[in-house]
Amino acid sequence: MTQVLDKETASHAPVSNLLKGKTGLILGVANKWSIAWAIAQALSTAGMRLVFTYQGERFKKNLDGLVDGMENVLMYPCDVTDEAQIKEMIQSLGGEVDALDCIVHSVAFAKKEELAGEFLNTSKEGYLLAQEISSYSLTAVCREALPLMEKAESASVITLTYLGGEKVVTNYNVMGVAKAALEMSVRYLAEDLGPRNIRVNAISAGPIKTLAASGVSGFSAILDTMKEKAPLRRNVDASDVADTALFLASHLSRGITGEVIHVDAGYHIKGY
Numbered sequence: 158m159t160q161v162l163d164k165e166t167a168s169h170a171p172v173s174n175l176l177k178g179k180t181g182l183i184l185g186v187a188n189k190w191s192i193a194w195a196i197a198q199a200l201s202t203a204g205m206r207l208v209f210t211y212q213g214e215r216f217k218k219n220l221d222g223l224v225d226g227m228e229n230v231l232m233y234p235c236d237v238t239d240e241a242q243i244k245e246m247i248q249s250l251g252g253e254v255d256a257l258d259c260i261v262h263s264v265a266f267a268k269k270e271e272l273a274g275e276f277l278n279t280s281k282e283g284y285l286l287a288q289e290i291s292s293y294s295l296t297a298v299c300r301e302a303l304p305l306m307e308k309a310e311s312a313s314v315i316t317l318t319y320l321g322g323e324k325v326v327t328n329y330n331v332m333g334v335a336k337a338a339l340e341m342s343v344r345y346l347a348e349d350l351g352p353r354n355i356r357v358n359a360i361s362a363g364p365i366k367t368l369a370a371s372g373v374s375g376f377s378a379i380l381d382t383m384k385e386k387a388p389l390r391r392n393v394d395a396s397d398v399a400d401t402a403l404f405l406a407s408h409l410s411r412g413i414t415g416e417v418i419h420v421d422a423g424y425h426i427k428g429y
């Protein structure tokens with residue numbers, strides 16, 4: 158039986174000051190199961206001041222409850238399909254903080270009907286919507302936030318991707334194509350922003366039960382297959398991803414950019 162680290166062993170105690178004095182912008186907390194929320198907790202425990210965005214009032218309510226007790230938190234509405242909202246959010250943020258050291262882009266969407274059946278049937282509208290929200294938004298946010306990131310000594314941008322952007326995963330369909338574009342955007346952005354000491358990386362997370370994941374038809378079967386076949390013979394959880402995000406947000410990863418790091422118990426190396 159594979160031993161999974163218990164919460165105590167995996168505590169962030171030794172890194173409690175790793176991100177002290179730094180500010181991070183987190184896009185994509187919908188609820189307590191969101192990967193972005195696990196990342197936010199890891200970054201906060203390491204001393205980072207957090208700024209959250211939310212997509213609409215429903216998610217604001219969830220966020221209000223979650224951040225209760227966190228110090229100095231800022232929150233802004235931001236639907237990434239509305240470039241004016243991205244601009245406004247960054248402008249408001251610029252009035253509150255001196256610099257931005259980190260962005261966590263944990264945002265994706267595709268219509269439920271496009272996440273089942275044949276990719277062949279993807280609608281033009283559904284294709285463009287998935288690309289706009291799940292891929293293009295990273296570039297849009299980086300561009301708007303650039304002046305604030307340039308004010309930091311260095312900055313780290315982290316996005317979330319999935320194996321379905323590299324290989325065909327049944328039902329992942331249009332989202333897989335969006336993730337492929339996202340991963341390539343990471344490389345182009347890394348090249349553009351590197352000279353400004355801004356790093357851009359992606360975490361390719363294994364399947365985790367979240368709101369977004371519930372839209373993918375047959376998701377439980379994906380979880381079962383991974384548990385059976387991944388080298389570590391287990392699924393990953395959001396804290397596995399969060400600890401890698403903590404590394405990417407910190408100077409410990411200062412030599413890494415343009416990378417896609419798999420946090421999937423090794424599943425992606427399997428050839429069957």
Ligand code: NAD
Pocket residue numbers: 184185186187188190191192193211212216235236237238262263264265266290317318319320361362363364365366367368369370
């Ligand atoms: P989630 O549903 O908790 O998070 C998705 C977030 O995207 C939500 O907060 C939602 O508000 C936001 N979003 C969607 N449309 C938006 C819009 N127009 N404007 C602003 N925000 C918008 O699910 P999650 O699984 O935590 O997903 C986070 C990221 O992780 C996504 O990029 C997802 O593809 C990726 N990912 C998830 C898994 C998994 O199995 N859960 C695996 C690999 C990668």
